Amino acid sequence: xxxxxxRSLVFxxxxxLFARALRGFEQQYFQGITAYxxxxxxxxxxxxxxxxxxxxxxxxxxxxxxxxxxGRLAPGEVSSETGMPFYLGTDEQGRDILxxxxxxxxxxxxxxxxxxxxxxxxxxxxxIYAAWIGGRIESILMRMVDxxxxxxxxxxxxxxxxxxxxxxxxxxxxxVVVQWAYYARTVRGTALSETQKDYIAAxxxxxxxxxxxxxxxxxxxxxPPLLVISTIQIANTIxxxxxxxxxxxxxxxxxxxxxxxxxxxxxYMLSGQYWMSxxxxxxxxxxxxxxxxxxxxxxxxxxxxxxx
Amino acid sequence: xxxxxxQQLKTxxxxxxxxxxxxxxxxFTLEKSQVLGxxxxxxxxxxxxxxxxxxxxxxxxxxxxxxxxxxxxDLTGLSNTEMRAIRGNRIAMVFQDPLMTLNPVLRIxxxxxxxxxxxxxxxxxxxLDRSAEVLSRVGIAAxxxxxxxxxxxxxxxxxxxxxxxxxxxxxxxxIIADEPTTALDVTIQSQILSEVQTLTRESGTSLIWIxxxxxxVAGLADQIAVMYAGRIVETGATSQVLTQPSHPYTHGxxxxxxxxxxxGQPLLQIPGMAPNMTQLPExxxxxxxxxxxxxxxxxxxxxxxxxxxxxxxxxxxxxxxSKSS
Numbered sequence: 001x002x003x004x005x006x007r008s009l010v011f012x013x014x015x016x017l018f019a020r021a022l023r024g025f026e027q028q029y030f031q032g033i034t035a036y037x038x039x040x041x042x043x044x045x046x047x048x049x050x051x052x053x054x055x056x057x058x059x060x061x062x063x064x065x066x067x068x069x070x071g072r073l074a075p076g077e078v079s080s081e082t083g084m085p086f087y088l089g090t091d092e093q094g095r096d097i098l099x100x101x102x103x104x105x106x107x108x109x110x111x112x113x114x115x116x117x118x119x120x121x122x123x124x125x126x127x128i129y130a131a132w133i134g135g136r137i138e139s140i141l142m143r144m145v146d147x148x149x150x151x152x153x154x155x156x157x158x159x160x161x162x163x164x165x166x167x168x169x170x171x172x173x174x175x176v177v178v179q180w181a182y183y184a185r186t187v188r189g190t191a192l193s194e195t196q197k198d199y200i201a202a203x204x205x206x207x208x209x210x211x212x213x214x215x216x217x218x219x220x221x222x223x224p225p226l227l228v229i230s231t232i233q234i235a236n237t238i239x240x241x242x243x244x245x246x247x248x249x250x251x252x253x254x255x256x257x258x259x260x261x262x263x264x265x266x267x268y269m270l271s272g273q274y275w276m277s278x279x280x281x282x283x284x285x286x287x288x289x290x291x292x293x294x295x296x297x298x299x300x301x302x303x304x305x306x307x308x
Numbered sequence: 309x310x311x312x313x314x315q316q317l318k319t320x321x322x323x324x325x326x327x328x329x330x331x332x333x334x335x336f337t338l339e340k341s342q343v344l345g346x347x348x349x350x351x352x353x354x355x356x357x358x359x360x361x362x363x364x365x366x367x368x369x370x371x372x373x374x375x376x377x378x379x380x381x382d383l384t385g386l387s388n389t390e391m392r393a394i395r396g397n398r399i400a401m402v403f404q405d406p407l408m409t410l411n412p413v414l415r416i417x418x419x420x421x422x423x424x425x426x427x428x429x430x431x432x433x434x435x436l437d438r439s440a441e442v443l444s445r446v447g448i449a450a451x452x453x454x455x456x457x458x459x460x461x462x463x464x465x466x467x468x469x470x471x472x473x474x475x476x477x478x479x480x481x482x483i484i485a486d487e488p489t490t491a492l493d494v495t496i497q498s499q500i501l502s503e504v505q506t507l508t509r510e511s512g513t514s515l516i517w518i519x520x521x522x523x524x525v526a527g528l529a530d531q532i533a534v535m536y537a538g539r540i541v542e543t544g545a546t547s548q549v550l551t552q553p554s555h556p557y558t559h560g561x562x563x564x565x566x567x568x569x570x571x572g573q574p575l576l577q578i579p580g581m582a583p584n585m586t587q588l589p590e591x592x593x594x595x596x597x598x599x600x601x602x603x604x605x606x607x608x609x610x611x612x613x614x615x616x617x618x619x620x621x622x623x624x625x626x627x628x629x630s631k632s633s
Contacts, residue, residue: 135367198408204364206396206423206474216422220413 004054011050015043021227022301029301038293045287049105056099057084061254070094072268075275089275091265097275100261101283107257108284111168112237115175119237120230122176123183128222130184131191132214142188148181154243161249171250175237186229190222224302231295235288242284258284310377311481311514312338312361317374319353319360326586330356330369332538335612338482338531341512343505345525345546347561348535349582354518357535358484361516362399363391379481397427400475404487406468410459416443416470417455423477438477446473447503465496472500476507483508486518501528522561526550531618534558537583537593544619554615554626556598592624600625 022029029035048055058065070079075089075097088097126145130138148156157174164170194200195218203213242259244250246266251257256264258280265276319331331353338344346354360371363383376383378399383391395401403409411419420439421432430438436455443451446469459467468488475483485504489497505528508515519525525532526546533543534557542555553559563576580597589595595605602625610622 198403198405199411201364202401202403202409202471202474203411204395205362205401206426207392207394208396208422208426209392212426217411217414221411 004051007050011047014046021298025301029297031297034293035297038290038297041286041290042294045105045290046109048102049109052099052102052106056096056102058096058099060095060099060103061256066094068094072273072276074273075279088279089273091276092268097261097279100256101258101280104256104258104261104280105283105287107168107251107255108238108241108259108287111171111175111241111251111257112234115172115179115237115241116230116234118172118176119179119233120183120226122180123185124187124219124222124226126180127184127187127189128191128214128219131188131195132210132218138188141184145181145184145188148178149185153178153240157240157244158247158249161244166249166252168251168255171241171244174244175240178240179233179237182229182233183226186225187222190225191218194218194221227302228295228299231298232292235291235295238284238288238291309340310337311340311342311379312336312516313375313377314357314361315375315377317357317360317376318372319356319365319369320372321369323368323586328585329538329588330585331360332588333374334535334538334540336531336533336540336543338514338516340481340514341508342531343508343515343517343529345529345532346516346518346535347520347522347525347532349520351582351585352535353538354520354535355486358401358486358516358518361482361484362395362401363388364395393427396423396480397478398480399482399484400478400480402468402471402475402483402485402488405491406464406471406488407491409471410467412459415456415458416462420455420474420477423474427478439473442473442477443470445507446470446476447499448473465492465500468492468496468500469503472504472507476511476513479511480513482514482516484516484518487520488517489524490519490521497524504528522550522565534561537585537588539593539622540620541594541622542620544616548616548619552627554621555594555623556600556625556627557594559627560597592622 053059060066067079067081069081070086070090071092071094073086073090075087076085077089078085086096086098088101090096091100126141130141157178160174160177161170164173200213200217203217241250241257242262245257245259246263248263251260253260261280262277262284265273265280269277314334314336317331317334318329321328321330334353334357336344346357348354356365356369359365361376361378361383363386365371371384374384378394383394386394410416417436417439421435424430424435424438425432440451440455443454448454448466448469459470462470472488489500492500501524504515507513517525517529529546531543532546532549533540534549534555535541536557542549542553542558549558550562553562557578560576560578564578566575578597583589583593583596589606591604591606591608592598592601592610595601598605604624608624610624612620612622614620615626
């Protein structure tokens with residue numbers, strides 16, 4: 001478990017990175033109330049996820065803190081033993097749903113950010129190499145991408161999880177396998193149009209080596225569209241991970257994500273005990289919406305076609 | 309001293325639609341500190357000639373024949389690594405569209421320092437000094453401060469100055485300029501032309517100025533080579549070619565420039581279109597558009613004939629030159 005100082009650093013680093021990415025574009029970014037709300041909400045969710053141990057009323061996975069007597073309490077009821085209020089109710093084992101959501105946010109976000117990072121790295125390498133080298137190798141790589149994209153991602157992920165078994169690392173691998181192709185295709189498209197531009201020809205005329213042109217001249221010009229799709233892909237990854245967990249092949253029960261929380265309470269929905277599934281569901285909805293809206297704003301702000 | 313000698317250069321593109329003979333037997337020589345104006349319409353092979361000299365012909369194109377002697381060294385036989393040491397160092401290139409030739413995400417100083425350091429082992433500080441010096445030489449005020457700007461903070465004319473500055477950074481022996489003023493407005497164009505003229509004169513750099521605008525080369529070039537369908541159809545000293553064009557194509561080109569005295573009169577035009585490069589006719593490529601063609605033009609391609617001091621021609625029926633030349 002990361003210690004508090006390190007987690008604080010991570011949070012501050014994320015805020016600084018975001019501010020730096022927006023430097024000079026704040027005016028364009030903060031247009032309209034949605035920009036403020038979605039950015040604020042995303043910041044809040046990140047804060048909650050990173051500091052969940054400090055913020056949540058109980059550690060939902062410390063069995064010593066749970067009491068079976070508190071099982072399935074409605075939102076607002078009070079623990080019969082400790083007198084602690086459960087604002088969002090409890091599940092069948094007496095876990096505080098609010099604490100569960102805070103911990104679940106953290107798992108969902110960590111898994112999807114890591115998976116997105118690796119998927120993007122692989123996708124960028126494959127895409128940019130394919131665009132640069134051209135010819136038969138490009139065809140082979142891109143047909144692999146097409147093949148990958150022609151399967152529904154949930155199906156591929158399900159098959160992989162069935163083969164690997166459960167586990168956080170395996171979920172990450174499955175998500176990377178499902179997602180890299182999107183990045184590869186996007187990067188190849190951008191890189192193809194960028195290589196046609198004169199500045200690449202000019203770089204060749206200056207006698208630069210292929211590797212230098214690829215890394216220093218081509219890659220940075222392919223990044224803006226990537227940053228935008230990666231924010232939206234994080235949201236997609238969260239949804240996909242939740243679906244996997246809901247279907248029972250995702251994260252292990254010991255570190256439940258939002259999707260697993262929804263799945264746990266699913267059986268009680270029809271008996272009127274809606275809170276076990278609904279609140280994690282609402283949290284999932286809000287974070288995905290916040291990420292998508294922030295991604296949209298970023299795209300509108302940093303779109304190279306509008307800027308340069 | 310001959311800086312560049314191109315002999316029988318043939319660069320063909322092997323496309324699915326057929327072989328495109330983009331450059332088909334081009335000869336010319338360029339003396340030190342001379343300016344050659346390579347003139348022709350779009351698709352006549354001017355740019356491909358330039359890229360062939362730099363060894364930057366991409367698949368499916370290939371230099372299939374000929375020699376490119378640069379300071380006595382044949383460039384066609386060099387390996388890619390050897391060519392890289394020449395590109396940007398001894399032969400530089402300036403492109404048409406100044407909005408596209410600078411990398412939009414890198415600062416000017418980064419791009420200039422990179423261009424120096426990839427050919428010379430110098431410190432970053434020395435490279436920066438050199439960059440600032442060259443920038444002020446191409447007429448950019450406050451060069452030091454402008455160095456840390458991004459390309460989009462410059463106007464089109466300024467960017468072309470930066471591109472020219474990058475080209476002369478390493479003091480090349482030869483600069484190939486591919487229509488560098490076409491995208492600029494006329495006032496900027498003339499400023500850049502006069503600056504380029506001064507620069508080449510000062511440094512003794514030779515220049516190949518590729519253009520379709522005869523007015524531009526008229527004031528700049530020492531020699532003119534007119535290209536048509538991958539071949540040089542007429543060469544000679546600028547003054548001679550412009551005043552006494554011998555090839556019907558050059559004649560047509562010059563005649564189609566509107567002038568003050570011809571108000572209200574129909575402008576001379578060259579009928580027809582440039583030939584399809586995959587299906588060049590057997591005889592003279594210009595025959596179908598030529599007013600003085602005869603049966604020999606349709607069956608036999610004209611050879612290069614020398615008609616005077618540095619003056620050559622590919623035509624069966626050239627316009628006669630008066631004795632005084």
